[in-house]
Amino acid sequence: MSQYKIIFTGPVGAGKTTAISSISDVPLINTDAVASDMTKQRKEGTTVAMDYGIMNLNDGEKIHLYGTPGQERFDFMWDILTTGGIGLILLLDNSRADPFLDMKFFLNSFDGFIAKTGVAIGVTQMDVSANPSIEEYHQNLQSLGLKIPVFSVDAREKNDVSILVQALMFSLDPGLDEE
């Protein structure tokens, strides 16, 4: 059976872990999880360094949801993580000092993957910091020649995360049917 992945990325605190938890059918496995008994026999601490969840489809297929570590210094992992990915969900924290800089950084870092697949952007913490607005994100993206779905997202809300992922699916294939 094929391994399909949706990758969640973004800076620290943008809500990647929460977003994956919102739509995962299994409890999230994250970096802070303690090592399992088997792992402990080999070493004391686990070195899992990403968030991981699963979405079970009706036909038994599994969609693996991976969250990249937020710190930029770990972007060497991204190439490995994105292999076999369906698309990218980029979450941006609007309360950070320069969300546009974050956006450009991640779009640039994943440009190869995005070119092959697609991306949807979720802006979190808009209730904490309303600026920049979603319109300003679009203006910024248009200056980069990009037309990407950008939504306000509360990562705790399943509906928000679901809509964001749906938009990613439609941007991958606008001809996708709805049932």
Add this chain to the structure above:
Amino acid sequence: MKSKPSKSLTVALHAMDGRSRKTMMMFLQTTCKGIAQVVSEQEADIDMIDIDLMGAQASLEHCLSRVPLRPIIVLSLQPTDIENTIFMQKPAKVENMIAAFQAARLVLAQQKKVAKIKSHHDNMATKAQSLLKPDLRADTAVAVSDNGLKVALYGMDEQTYRALTNFLHNKLQDVVQIVTEHEAEVDILDADLMGAKTSLEHCLARKPARPIIIISQEKLNIEGTIYVNSPVKVDGMLAALQKAVPSKFNSDNQKTSAIDVESETESKLVTAPSHSDFVFGLKKPLPVESVTSTAVGNLRKQEQSNIEKSFTRQTEPALDKKPKPSTKNVAKHKIVQKQIADTLVAAEAKKESLHEVTELAAETKVYVQSVEQKKVAKHQAAMQINEQGFSGFIGLVEGVDFNDPKQWVSANYNPKHYYQGYVQSTVKIAYEKTIAVKLSSAWKPLIFLPRSHEILLDADDKQLRAFAGVNVASMPISTTKIMSIAPVNIAHESIATDLEKFQDLNTFLWKLACWTSKGRYIAALDLKHPVYLKQWPNFTRLVITPHAMRIAALLMTEPRTIPDIVQVLKIKPQYVFIFVSAAYTIGILEQINSQDKIDEMAKPVKPVKKKAQKKGLLKRILNKLRG
């Protein structure tokens, strides 16, 4: 013949949180397996720091002050040129990481070679000196023990470290031995050098605490430290060492070594060092003194004033005359200082910026109770309507058969005849005058706040939906006359303080357009001309009508006429009509009316050929998400 495999490098990670550390360890254990491994700071060959992080500054200073200096790999988004470091641009790639490790390996090999030569020279010098001055050690050194006091040296560049090491080896060979930080009983640091503050803080924070001797040209009063004047004299250092660990010095030694700090102070103040004496640092005799002040901050000030001086020590040390500053090193050092200062300034600017934004956000809702400010009404806005629920939610328009394309021409509406038109006029006026405006009508008053782009309406969606569908133009004159738009002073309005009554403008206008449209399109749109989306609608805060996402995705790729959208997506026209009406109302949909623009925008779009399997997969994911 096979070459001998090189030993794995040991790396110490600095300023990383738990997750970052684990990730880096995983990377080194997998992708860089056999090349490098993470160990504790004491055991490491090299240091690795991400200098983009705020906390990295102290770590960098600490690593740069390490004696002997070891290779430091710095990671950054921006190219940097920090002396004595190996730069690696982020995003870090595997090949770059390996190259950085190779560079570190080269540095280590070079250091090893230099140390070997130095050791040889030291041995030769010691032998020569002992031959020339057989009584020297007996005069100056105090026999503390067979092994001597174990001291660790901090905050020194390589030249300074070498000079002090020579001094201690030659003059106090039986009194002290230089060991690693881990094994030491006493810490010695040079306060006049760059990074001294960090080293001092590091030493002061040590638990259990151990004696700290600080060397400086200027008198320092720092609690918990023993001061030694620079240039260092044998007696001065001995006095400090005795003060540091009195138990190591027996009573006989105390008598013969004249460890009376005060008396020595007076006697040495006027003593010019002779050429035969080994002096460390610059010649400026000051007393040996233990001090009690808590002014650690003074050290930073002094650190700054001594920047130039400290870097002169990177040149070959002159033992009896003040070395000339190296312009090149001073310049490089200033660059490092500027980088650190820039980081701090940027951080402050970010803080201020964030503060301003937060203040502004708070200001817009000052009339709302503080508890209410924390509520978020917006989540209620996003709802997905399926085909089955469409008519029930949106309502029906009588007299139009949407299945007959010929009737589409008349399946439009003019917002000006409805409440929607009045609301749009209110919004327009408020934006033009940048003031809060109130729309009064026979129904509920509506207030628009242009600064926060919010509508305040004390009515639920059910009431709004009912009123939106009413053709106001067809109502009696008295009803339309009662509609009035006027500026409003929020402070004087007895409006609801429930945040649930505040709605985002676009969220409100979108659903108002949907309920006004009821499946018709806005009369301003021409069915013959293509329409396009300027941007994706913010669907998480909007009513999602059937196929809205498909329509949006299609219109984001290229302009299409409304009938074309219906045909391509094979959906009911009402779904397209309602979408274009709502998108047009909030200003994200435009129509192309000139032929030139049509030609310009209608660039051939390569059809995206998805594999049937992938298409099926995306559909299954979609179905899963929609429950």
